[in-house]
Amino acid sequence: MNVMDLDRTYVVPSYRRYPLELVCGRGSEVTDRDGRVYIDLGSGLAVNTLGFSDPAWCEAVTAQLTTLQHSSNLYFTKPAAQLAEQLCLRSGMKKVFFSNSGAEANECAIKAARKYAELHYPGQRDLIVTLRNSFHGRTLATLAATGQSSFHQEFLPLTPGFESCEPSIEHVCNIVEKGQVAAFLIEIVQGEGGVVVLDPAFVRQLASLAAENDILLIADEVQTGAGRTGKLFAYMHTGITPDIVSTAKGLSGGLPLGATLFGEKTADVLGPGSHGSTFGGNPVAAAGALHVLSRLDDDLLHEVESKSAYIRDTLSSARGIIAVTGIGLMIGIKTVRPAALVIDACREAGVIVLQAKDRIRLLPALNIPWPLLKKAIRVVADAADETGKAASGV
Template sequence: MVTNEFKNFAEEAIIHTYNRFPVAFDHGDGVYLYDTEGKKYLDFAAGIAVNALGYNVPEYKDALKEQIDKLMHISNLYYTEPMVQASHKLVKASGLKKVFFTNSGAEAIEGAIKVARKYAFKKDGSTDHEIIAMDHSFHGRTMGALSVTGNFHYREAFQPGIGNIVFANFNDIEDVKSKITDKTCAILFETVQGEGGIYPVEKEFIQEIRKICDEKDILLILDEIQCGMGRTGKMFAYQNYDVVPDVMTTAKALGCGVPVGAFVVGEKAQTALEPGDHGSTYGGNPFVTAAVSKVFDLFESKHVVENVNEVAPYLDEKLQELVKKYDVLKETRGLGLMRALEFNVPVGPYVSQALEKGLVIISAGTSIVRFVPPLVITKENVDEMISILDECLAEA
């Protein structure tokens, strides 16, 4: 744990937008983290669903080192081989058509919003089109992403936002239908709500939304920033529902640590944006796309998705056993290795207690512990996590 002196020194220079835990991590190996004092921690947070491959992966590190020696940045005025390779691998994995690389998930959402509005603008020349987003959703902190985030607490101080955003109830098809007008240009939601409490979309809901979008020429935008890249047992969560979006956003595990995101468009939306409509200085540079390309290679060679499908049911089983054992627990839910454990009380003390015992877990709201571990965890890692969490619950 960090000293007060270190903490105070850090806070002198960092804007206080996070209440950080009193630990300074130094390095990682496999699914474990080590702090500056050498203490070992089992990681079931993965940098908020980013480090899907775990830590200290030789092939991944070698690919980045090799690219550093060649070229890190050149701008989007030119082609580079890593960007081309990464684009084709992402297109193949998603079943969509074309990619734009961004620096983050929030920027991917910004791009998706622009795709929807430009698609509608090209049809009728109007700029008053609306996007339907979902209550309790989370899409990012930039102004556009914040505007479609369905939690007023996040938006309140930064209103009015970009405007023409309508919110509906997630998994409530009748409510969504009631919000659709001739001005609706897109329907946007997370395939699995993350910050909102780990709620997967219902199959009937997403399939009906897809049908409506086809009938009314509305774009379906799916946010897979947290739930994508193998976390749910498919490369992208929508592939569990036999649905293909018109626009998909991804980030987090896309680069397994480097800052990279993307929005990917299907056939309907592939020509919405034209030269001059969108851009990014750093987006898709050789360094980050070399990482993306290697991530896809390692997902295949290490059978990452297969491992998720093997370990996820075991994690669910063990969490269910805890729910039956402790009255303080309400339920567990989720999809693949994206799971929630809902408490009847605030979870903050439990998260801190687990950290002291060498387990890294994070919350989603005040009463939910979120499990988004590296996708390479084993059943033995699950047993170790459950043992520590069981100890915390017993002591409480």
């Protein structure tokens, strides 16, 4: 059996896979089983921060792999300790818990918020407020936190303790008045929701409301972290300081790693025995993340901004494109043609792009070379053209 048939026979069909078998990648290009090369504007799904098989990243990961590939979390290891230090130094947060994925990073944040509320307001604050159109993961608690009912329908009853509301300070205030709110959980840019950027004024109002009422503010930076928006974390564009930050995806540049960062108020909430993860903070994944962070310097972050400006300028004036949203290299594109058709046309022309609701979503590697980026964006513009002009092949 070929790989696609094997997969269709034995793997749970929970993903609507495209008819493409990827075999190997280098930089921002990936090759299928027939040897056809594609420009990847998705970084997997915001994971391959430095592209495929970046040589220096591979070296850092391989060196760790051949030294100590795993240790129980009952012992100290250098990569995780150094990574926690780097994350704290670069964010001003105080402590880090490591896990393996975005959903787990959020689960940890939720547990800490519940424990904080129980310690300070016993029996009173059992509610975490999230926003409509948000996405926080697929585990039972993060599913309940997700503000899109389409994800809930087949998995009721939802885990209690979550309420999602419109991103309006009046709505949030109405809920807060009941005195039950432990935390707000927000994405600064709603990625799965279609690359919707929250109004920074609303984010600041929310942060003030949180501070005034000792409600924790949790920033879900699973998709927006690791320099994706042109800063290490997207909240850094808004001037707020969250109490908890969750992150994953691009953190290790391609290996599974989640991190939950805790600020002053929450640093010591999760004491011994309160939380754990067998693989969390794995030395190889941590070495990958240390390398990613070492590359996320001002030069690379400025490059993210100039590439973002190029994409926006080029696409906002292109035929068939209604709107371009997002920050940095996290871009949403609303097209006249249905997104699925545009995505297929791009793939047929040799460019991989993603979908988020009814939008095209671009999440390229932060170091995608300019010539590849320009070539790929021309393909996207052609594919979006509602006159059906054939997308130019790469």
